[in-house]
Amino acid sequence: MLQKIYDWIDDRVDITPIWRDIADHEVPEHVNPAHHFSAFVYCFGGLTFFVVVIQILxxxxxxxxxxxxxxxxxxxxxxxxxxxxxxxxxRGMHHWGASVVIVMLLLHTLRVFFQGAYKKPRELNWMVGVLLFFTILGLGFTGYLLPWDNKAYFATEVGLNIAQDVPIIGDEIKTLLAGDEEIVGAQTLARFFAIHVFFLPAGLFALLGVHFILIRRQGISGPL
Structure with a gap:
């Protein structure tokens, strides 16, 4: 049944070359745990993406x-x-996954940094990765308020006060996040929900697309 569906689609849009280009891509030997025990450090990026998929679903x-x-x-x-x-x-998966994804992303970033994988020709991918890191942090911050309990309320107040202390544009950042209200209120919750569900995920998908394209073109970086 699945083969018939695949053949029907392939006959109309010719997806086999695209699939072959992805599926037949060879994985470098240094990321194969069967050959190198240290290859597990190259799994942090894939594990981060796996947790991101769980968070989305x-x-x-x-x-x-x-x-x-x-x-x-x-x-x-x-x-x-x-x-x-x-x-x-x-809800527990989403709650704990928010912490796990940051930990996994930090481990992935440290691996890239200490192995020098941010150097030429991968500078652009490093910058995309840094933007992904801040996007994930933003998702964690905006999602923390949504349960609307005491801990979320006061933690968000602290976070907004820190944002307000940013030089020059601090007041604008706080207004963007919390609205014109002096305290965390209905407008803050509505904005955090919109940022968490619409704006940041859109940026996340775009950055992930660029990240994967660059990895596909440049390959996985080697060891030191």
Whole structure:
């Protein structure tokens, strides 16, 4: 059945050359654990992407029940955890995955840095990776407020005060994130939800696309 579907699509858009270009790409020997024990350090990037996929899928499920409103945000999260089948598991995956993805991304960044993989000709990919790092941090920060509990509220206040202390543009950053309100409120929650669900994921997908294209063209960097 799957073969018939593939043949039907291939007959119309000729996807076989594209698939072969991806599937037949040889993996360098230095990233094969069967040949080098240290090859596991090259898995951090793939593991980071795997956790990102989990975050995307679990986040899509959470948005089916979450209400970005100060009257109902906490109630919707509570309902998800107590009334929805497997809701507590999915929310737990998203909650802990937010921390795991930052740890994995940090390990991947350290591997690239200490092995000199940011040098020519991979400078552009390094810059894309740095932007990805800040995008993931932004997703973690904006997602922290969404449960609308006491810890999220006061942690966000601290984060906004830190943003306000940025020289020259600090006030503009805080206004962009929190709106015109003096305290964290309905406008802040609405903006954080929009940034977390729409703006940052759009940037994430674009940066990941560029990142993978550059890796495909330049290959995986070798050891020192």
């Amino acid at each position: 679990s986040g899509m499920f959470l948005t089916m029940y979450y209400v970005p409103d100060i009257e109902n945000a906490w109630r919707s999260v509570y309902y998800l955890q107590t009334e929805v089948a497997h809701g507590q598991i999915v």
